[in-house]
Amino acid sequence: MAIPLSIFKCIECNEEYDIQQIRYRCNCNDLLEVIHDLNTAIPQPDKWKHSLDDRLDETAFHRYQDILFPSLQEEKIISLKEGDTPLYNVSHAFPAFGSLKLKHEGMNPTLSFKDRGMVAGVSWANHLGCEIVICASTGDTSAAMANYAGAAPNMRGIVLLPFGKISSEQLSQSIVSGALTIGIETDFDGCMKLVQELTEKHN
Ligand SMILES: [Zn+2]
Structure with missing residues (x-):
């Protein structure tokens, strides 16, 4: 499988974790945020933005998936x-x-x-x-x-x-x-x- 474009990052101590783990909290017990590598997921932001107009027949999540959760496989x-x-x-x-x-x-x-x-x-x-x-x-x-x-x-x-x-x-x-x-x-x-x-x- 391709390398995920997302990680878990602790909102308090900034520790990072592999998103493929089943993990609920940081080892420090604080909450985790999901951070996406949007520079890789959307290398050409202007082109991506304009492409949205041609995808109105798709659901909102599918249209914005590159920004919402790029590590997720379509299927x-x-x-x-x-x-x-x-x-x-x-x-x-x-x-x-x-x-x-x-x-x-x-x-x-x-x-x-x-x-x-x-x-x-x-x-x-x-x-x-x-x-x-x-x-x-x-x-x-x-x-x-x-x-x-x-x-x-x-x-x-x-x-x-x-x-x-x-x-x-x-x-x-x-x-x-x-x-x-x-x-x-x-x-x-x-x-x-x-x-x-x-x-x-x-x-
Ligand atoms: Zn932490």
């Missing part, structure tokens, strides 16, 4: 046609702002902007050959992860939710898409702690 992408949500001009209602438009992110496939990140996350998990993905959520993330995992060829989602604190719309999306959906008598932080323990134990 590993799990897209539900997220993005390209409508813009509504509401300038007339807020004259003090001049030109004002609202982007309706509820028009994404699972009804939230979380789909924009999930296409990258689940596609990369697909690239790594992960058969299980897991998240803690208060609703939108679980709906997105469960749907994208359900669309992948060999993947199942596990969703940990604070019991009784999720809307039926969000809960039904997770269940219908085939994710193992577990309500736990705790809050989001409690669910997240469990996710961290489970992923550490089972990698």
Whole structure:
């Protein structure tokens, strides 16, 4: 496989890690950022920018993949046609702002902007050959992860939710898409702690 154009980099100590690792945090325990080598991915930025106009029939993620996640192979992408949500001009209602438009992110496939990140996350998990993905959520993330995992060829989602604190719309999306959906008598932080323990134990 070609050398990846992306690395993990710690937001605190700047330590770098191979992105092919299944890794959740830096050794210093702080968060990791994904950094792409855009100079290599997009050697001719002006040409790339102009080419976007000819690719409007592709999904937003495919169009912008060179800038969003250049290390991802095309055939590993799990897209539900997220993005390209409508813009509504509401300038007339807020004259003090001049030109004002609202982007309706509820028009994404699972009804939230979380789909924009999930296409990258689940596609990369697909690239790594992960058969299980897991998240803690208060609703939108679980709906997105469960749907994208359900669309992948060999993947199942596990969703940990604070019991009784999720809307039926969000809960039904997770269940219908085939994710193992577990309500736990705790809050989001409690669910997240469990996710961290489970992923550490089972990698
Ligand atoms: Zn660090």
